[in-house]
Amino acid sequence: MINNPYLPFKAEIISVVKQTAIDWTYRLACDIKPQWGQFMEVSLPGVGECPLSISDFGPGYIEMTIRRVGKVTSVIHLLDETDHLFLRGPYGHGFPVPEFTNKHLVIAAGGTGLAPVKSIINHFYRQPDLVTRLDVLAGFKSPQDVLFKEEMAQWSKQFNLLVTVDQLPHAASPSPYREGLLTKWIPEIPMDNPEDLRVVIVGPPVMMKYAALEFLKRGVAEEHIWVSFERKMCCGIGKCGHCKIDATYVCLEGPVFNYSQAKSLLD
Known part of the structure; x- marks a missing residue:
């Protein structure tokens, strides 16, 4: 059969x-x-x-x-x-999570881009000794759009979690969120040894582009950055051609790409 x-x-x-x-x-x-x-x-x-x-x-x-x-x-x-x-x-191909062992890992996710990396965050939340440090930046349009609030409350006890919203409402009570685009807060991450850093970025194409540039400015090597083009998917098996960028079928070779390859894929 x-x-x-x-x-x-x-x-x-x-x-x-x-x-x-x-x-x-x-x-x-x-x-x-x-x-x-x-x-x-x-x-x-x-x-x-x-x-x-x-x-x-x-x-x-x-x-x-x-x-x-x-x-x-x-x-x-x-x-x-x-x-x-x-x-x-x-x-598709996923993130090379075993390569993050004994490294300083930074995960930057915009909006629903937090969903594809939630399993990675939980993996290291349950086994924090696998990495030397974990920073998570999650950016959303508004407080009403923030995902996984219960999980975030637990994550924040274990590692550095920074949640941003594009604009905070005017209110008397202090907000647990930072105001501004996620890329604005990348300089706040301690990076004593850029060679030891591994970066995962998932979100809208514009966000991934400028987040990657911020990390590159801070000395992170291209080959130590990974992004996901998961929004490009359609049939999943390389038959429909919807996800094809030049000669690359994103569903077959991605959706996760190392930035050294992803930078040439014009989305």
Whole structure:
């Protein structure tokens, strides 16, 4: 029997956590073991299919934080526990997390770009001795858009967490967030030894570009920076050509790229 690469499998929804008004985290029962930064194709019969990044995983489950922005995701947001989604994957190359061992790791994520790196953060949260230092910068448009607030409260006890919003509302009470674009705060990160630094950047293309430039200014080598083009995904298996940049199929060779290669991929 020939395996059909387009044929999904059925996965039950174990739980749904509402992060914001339009961003919900779904935990799904399945036995796949993805790499950090890979993505899944998620479908509903009669509705359609869309690529979604894996925000966390563990024995018997994966999680995806899904933003309600289109036809498929709008219907997904009508589902609840014991309902099912259809999955195929995981696809793509992920982040080289073992290479971060005994290094100073900085993760910079803009908006929903925090979802694909959440599993990396949790990996080192559970095993903090694997890195010499961990800094996480997470930038959002407003306080209402901030994801994973409960997890952040735990992360902040273990490592340096800096959360920014583009503009703070005028209020009498102090805010736990910094004001301004994420790139504004990169100079605040202690970098005593740039050679020891490893950087992960995920977010909108403009944010990734200027965040990478800030790290380069501080002496971080190109080959020590990784970015993700996960928003470019479509079929996941290099057939539709939607994600192709020049001769590169992002779904097959990415979505994670070392910056030394990514800088030449005009998104």
